[in-house]
Amino acid sequence: MPRQNRVLPNGSIIADPARGRLTGNRGCLHDTDGRMTGRRWTNKAWISCLPEFKGWTRPINPPGRWTQLFFTDDLVALSAGHRPCHTCRRAAYLVFQQAFGAAWPQIGPKPKAKQMDAVLHAARVDPATRNKRTYPAKLSTLPDGVFLTLQDESQIYLWWQETLLAWSFAGLRPVEQRPNSPINVLTPEAIVRMLALGFQPEFVPMIEGIIHSRYQN
Numbered sequence: 001m002p003r004q005n006r007v008l009p010n011g012s013i014i015a016d017p018a019r020g021r022l023t024g025n026r027g028c029l030h031d032t033d034g035r036m037t038g039r040r041w042t043n044k045a046w047i048s049c050l051p052e053f054k055g056w057t058r059p060i061n062p063p064g065r066w067t068q069l070f071f072t073d074d075l076v077a078l079s080a081g082h083r084p085c086h087t088c089r090r091a092a093y094l095v096f097q098q099a100f101g102a103a104w105p106q107i108g109p110k111p112k113a114k115q116m117d118a119v120l121h122a123a124r125v126d127p128a129t130r131n132k133r134t135y136p137a138k139l140s141t142l143p144d145g146v147f148l149t150l151q152d153e154s155q156i157y158l159w160w161q162e163t164l165l166a167w168s169f170a171g172l173r174p175v176e177q178r179p180n181s182p183i184n185v186l187t188p189e190a191i192v193r194m195l196a197l198g199f200q201p202e203f204v205p206m207i208e209g210i211i212h213s214r215y216q217n
Contacts, residue, residue, distance in 0.1 A: 003060065004036045007069050009079035009147035009156050009167060010186050011040070011124065011132045018169035021073055021203045024048035024082050025066040034061035040130075044121040045113065048077035053088035072169065074201035075158065079147040079187040081124030081132075084202070086113060092202040099199035103190070123188035135189060136182040139164070143195040145204070147186040150179050156186065 006016040013029070013036065027042025048071060060068055071077040074084075074092075084092035100116050101109040107119075126133045134149075139159060142148075146159045147167065158165045158172060164179075165172040185192065 005060075005067065005069050006169065007071050007076065007080050007082075009076050009158075010149075011080040013040070013069060016169050018072065020070045020076075021051070022048045022071040022077055023051050024069050024071065024077060024085070026069070026082070027066055028064065029067040030061045032063045034063075036067075041125075044117040046080075046082040046117070046120065046124075047085040048074065048082040048089070049085045050088045074203040075145050075147070078145070078191045078201060081120055081188050081191075083116060083120060089202070095202070096194075096199070099194045099197065102197055103193045103199075119190050120188060123190035132186070133188070134184050134186055137185050139178060139183055142185070143192065145187070145195050145201065146192055148183045149186060150183055151181065153184065157183075 002015045002017045004013055004015040006018060006020070007013055024047050026040070026046040029036055029039045029042065031037050058065075058068075071080070071082070084096050086093040097110060097116070100119075101107065101111055104111065104119065107115055124133055125131070137148075139148075142159050144160050148157050148159060149155065150157070156167045157175065158167050160172075164175040166175055187195075
């Protein structure tokens with residue numbers, strides 16, 4: 001039975017057999033028996049990591065340690081509110097840092113991790129409800145790589161190269177008709193601003209007719 005550690009673009013953590021190109025964490029979310037507690041985070045440093053780095057290994061959900069989460073690709077991790085790790089994804093972190101500095105020049109060209117985490121946490125979490133913060137927008141105003149929902153929030157979509165794609169762990173399916181009504185943006189507004197300025201994530205879905213986002217580690 002798959003563990004509850006696969007992350008959706010809306011930040012939810014579910015059980016699914018799909019494997020991804022990235023892992024990561026947002027603190028310890030499991031109990032001493034390795035079961036998820038219902039906590040969605042325990043710190044503001046939500047990161048995405050490489051599944052393998054310098055041969056380091058660790059058990060899944062060790063007692064009192066951080067909980068391993070898995071993402072199909074960078075766009076999903078970013079939509080969930082995770083930034084690249086500065087250790088195992090150093091090159092991606094530096095690109096993210098530069099893009100972040102361009103989006104928030106008042107912070108400086110090389111913002112520190114804690115500064116970025118503070119801005120990201122405010123953009124991804126509604127302090128009143130502690131749920132994921134979303135906002136309405138028009139599809140035509142969004143950059144590539146943004147996740148969203150329509151009035152029926154059960155289906156998640158990706159906006160990519162002027163094409164609306166229905167997302168699932170199995171892949172991405174083009175939608176023939178674009179919605180006329182405002183949509184609900186899942187990707188944190190802080191990340192959307194960076195994407196609009198030209199930020200290019202490291203791992204994105206492969207495009208071959210129908211776009212597939214399912215990867216094997």
